[in-house]
Amino acid sequence: MMARTIVPFGPQHPILAEPVRYTLELEEETVVGVDFELGWMHRGIEKGAEQDYNKAIFMCERVCGICSGVHSMTFVGCLEKAGDIPVPDRAKYLRTILLELERIHSHLLWIGVAADAVGFQNLFMLTWREREHVVDLMEAITGNRVNHSYVMPGGVRGDVDEKMAKHALEVLGAVEASAKFVADQASHDRTLISRVKGVGIMDKAMCLRYGVVGPNMRGCGIKQDCRSDGYEAYKWLDFEPVTFEGGDNLSRVMVRVLETFQSIELVKKCFKQIEPGPIMEEFKGGINGEAAYRCEAPRGELFYFIRGNGTKVLERVKIRAPTLANLMVTRELLLGEEFANIPVTILSFDPCFSCTER
Amino acid sequence: MAAEPSAAPKPKEIATKTAPGEVYDAPKDLEEFNAMAKKAYKNGWRFMCITALDKGENIELIYHFDTQKFVLYHIRYTVDPDVEHVSLVDMFPSAFLFENEVCELMGVKIKGIQGKLFLSKDMDGMHPLRKSFKIEEMLVKLQGPPEPHTIKQATKEDLMGMAGKTEADLKEDDACDFDEEEVAAKGKKDKPKPQKKAEEKEGDA
Amino acid sequence: MIEMSLISYSLGNLFKKPATIIDPFRELKPPPRFRGTIILDRDKCILCGLCSKVCPANCIEVDRAAKTYRYNPIKCISCRRCVDVCKKEAIKMHAVAKEPVYEIQIIQY
Numbered sequence: 001m002m003a004r005t006i007v008p009f010g011p012q013h014p015i016l017a018e019p020v021r022y023t024l025e026l027e028e029e030t031v032v033g034v035d036f037e038l039g040w041m042h043r044g045i046e047k048g049a050e051q052d053y054n055k056a057i058f059m060c061e062r063v064c065g066i067c068s069g070v071h072s073m074t075f076v077g078c079l080e081k082a083g084d085i086p087v088p089d090r091a092k093y094l095r096t097i098l099l100e101l102e103r104i105h106s107h108l109l110w111i112g113v114a115a116d117a118v119g120f121q122n123l124f125m126l127t128w129r130e131r132e133h134v135v136d137l138m139e140a141i142t143g144n145r146v147n148h149s150y151v152m153p154g155g156v157r158g159d160v161d162e163k164m165a166k167h168a169l170e171v172l173g174a175v176e177a178s179a180k181f182v183a184d185q186a187s188h189d190r191t192l193i194s195r196v197k198g199v200g201i202m203d204k205a206m207c208l209r210y211g212v213v214g215p216n217m218r219g220c221g222i223k224q225d226c227r228s229d230g231y232e233a234y235k236w237l238d239f240e241p242v243t244f245e246g247g248d249n250l251s252r253v254m255v256r257v258l259e260t261f262q263s264i265e266l267v268k269k270c271f272k273q274i275e276p277g278p279i280m281e282e283f284k285g286g287i288n289g290e291a292a293y294r295c296e297a298p299r300g301e302l303f304y305f306i307r308g309n310g311t312k313v314l315e316r317v318k319i320r321a322p323t324l325a326n327l328m329v330t331r332e333l334l335l336g337e338e339f340a341n342i343p344v345t346i347l348s349f350d351p352c353f354s355c356t357e358r
Numbered sequence: 359m360a361a362e363p364s365a366a367p368k369p370k371e372i373a374t375k376t377a378p379g380e381v382y383d384a385p386k387d388l389e390e391f392n393a394m395a396k397k398a399y400k401n402g403w404r405f406m407c408i409t410a411l412d413k414g415e416n417i418e419l420i421y422h423f424d425t426q427k428f429v430l431y432h433i434r435y436t437v438d439p440d441v442e443h444v445s446l447v448d449m450f451p452s453a454f455l456f457e458n459e460v461c462e463l464m465g466v467k468i469k470g471i472q473g474k475l476f477l478s479k480d481m482d483g484m485h486p487l488r489k490s491f492k493i494e495e496m497l498v499k500l501q502g503p504p505e506p507h508t509i510k511q512a513t514k515e516d517l518m519g520m521a522g523k524t525e526a527d528l529k530e531d532d533a534c535d536f537d538e539e540e541v542a543a544k545g546k547k548d549k550p551k552p553q554k555k556a557e558e559k560e561g562d563a
Numbered sequence: 564m565i566e567m568s569l570i571s572y573s574l575g576n577l578f579k580k581p582a583t584i585i586d587p588f589r590e591l592k593p594p595p596r597f598r599g600t601i602i603l604d605r606d607k608c609i610l611c612g613l614c615s616k617v618c619p620a621n622c623i624e625v626d627r628a629a630k631t632y633r634y635n636p637i638k639c640i641s642c643r644r645c646v647d648v649c650k651k652e653a654i655k656m657h658a659v660a661k662e663p664v665y666e667i668q669i670i671q672y
Contacts, residue, residue: 044486046487084375122569129582139593139596140596143596144598157647185568186569208404210451211404228428229428288372289372289373290375291374291375292380305409307372315411318407327455328452329452505667507666508669510669510670511671
């Protein structure tokens with residue numbers, strides 16, 4: 001009879017950015033039981049957003065720090081759908097540029113944190129150095145590194161002129177060259193590959209049964225992405241999702257690396273196709289109706305549902321973050337794994353617990 | 359758009375805005391609801407979310423599904439908060455977290471679900487998302503008295519933002535940072551600063 | 564070998580300039596659109612109270628009878644809505660970050 005120990009992968013851990021508690025039951029280095037607890041990051045934002053919709057935008061974008069642009073974009077998309085508010089074309093291109101820049105910075109951040117968890121601290125420093133240039137670019141366009149407050153119902157809040165566009169393209173060219181060098185070197189590193197290949201395998205049937213979203217789903221070979229719906233300016237950009245076969249940690253890493261390069265190409269295309277025009281059509285009025293809207297956040301599909309009764313004060317705001325859909329599958333995936341593979345497997349899903357618990 | 363101004367007792371009608379192909383189904387009883395859920399399961403549609411709306415005496419639940427063909431499918435079902443409702447965890451395992459959330463924050467009873475996910479132990483029995491729950495009372499209990507502060511009359515430094523700057527300084531601060539010629543020109547202006555700081559340090563010492 | 568290339572690149576980084584800017588004599592300025600502190604021009608302000616109604620953090624208090632304008636810089640989230648809404652252009656945003664303080668002071672104009 002082998003001895004069983006219970007180990008907490010607790011709310012305080014050096015590799016976890018946000019608190020969650022996994023209680024693992026081990027039998028000599030193999031996991032036989034998994035349970036998790038949430039509740040350390042709950043702030044009640046859904047209740048706090050039931051106010052004037054212009055003020056609720058600032059509440060909703062502070063759900064998460066890394067993906068705050070896409071939260072405000074989805075909320076404003078819901079308002080525009082419920083109120084039938086028109087948006088000029090140039091504003092759609094500018095919103096797409098902001099969303100793609102956010103995806104680049106989020107994936108670079110994640111690759112650095114995951115490399116640090118494996119022990120490859122040099123890669124952490126190299127990717128975060130490139131991320132600084134992208135975040136400085138967002139600060140030049142919107143005014144702040146995170147919590148941009150850039151999207152408003154009817155358009156965007158600031159314009160991008162010729163000088164800024166030229167500067168942005170130069171910066172992105174430099175970032176792309178450095179990122180290609182780093183990606184080439186890291187993909188030939190035998191130690192890194194041996195730690196992620198063949199670990200945490202999720203097959204297609206498990207993926208579809210649990211309703212997993214985002215790059216985790218695309219790492220199993222399923223070709224689905226919310227950007228194929230064609231919201232904002234994506235319908236003019238010829239978008240195709242990136243997929244990878246395999247379903248293990250390595251394919252999830254590779255999907256995110258390839259998506260970073262794809263986002264840089266999309267931003268360059270946007271700057272080429274954009275045409276001069278107005279950026280904002282003011283909307284002053286009440287919201288009467290119910291609407292649901294979804295966008296592709298860096299971590300998966302983000303879904304909002306709002307209900308307004310004709311005044312400016314909203315009745316209900318419902319937020320479903322992508323990590324909430326991805327969490328249940330980790331209970332089945334971690335069974336039978338070795339103890340040392342657990343942090344890498346959990347991190348390969350890119351969990352963001354402040355989005356999960358709002 | 360069906361908002362009609364009406365007398366106070368009758369509630370306003372709120373229209374639902376849909377994309378082409380989006381469907382909101384409304385089953386009338388439990389059997390129809392089970393049949394619709396089974397149809398979603400057989401077609402392989404992905405379970406997304408549960409939304410709970412507080413309607414006074416009843417609670418309306420909306421189940422959201424994704425049909426994998428760029429359209430969404432929704433099921434609306436009104437539930438009495440004292441009657442136990444059926445759970446969809448056998449067909450859709452990821453519904454476990456959403457049903458826990460609805461139980462805890464809205465107070466719906468679902469079979470086999472305990473509802474202990476987000477809130478701490480001293481909020482047992484409270485359902486924060488209901489309209490009858492007021493946030494201000496909870497805040498006063500948690501936060502305590504308001505933070506102490508003093509009122510300060512604005513001086514010339516406050517109006518300028520930082521001590522000793524004039525309008526011309528403000529204009530120079532707000533100039534663009536990308537242009538290389540402007541940055542090089544500013545670099546020449548930066549050189550006198552080390553002497554000023556050294557003088558200030560000598561003055562203080 | 565390909566693996567040596569990353570090692571030699573990293574060793575070469577030891578002798579190059581660091582990526583962080585640590586020059587004590589050069590002021591690092593944020594870009595011109597940076598959202599920072601608020602400056603009110605008291606002569607242009609007509610105390611209409613629009614900025615107070617629009618503020619999401621409730622940090623502006625306007626009293627028409629007593630002719631005072633109070634602003635709490637600690638509660639302010641620098642969202643720039645007051646600047647967008649003011650018709651007389653009396654309130655302006657200055658691209659300098661807020662300073663830390665020892666005690667909370669509400670500025671009264």
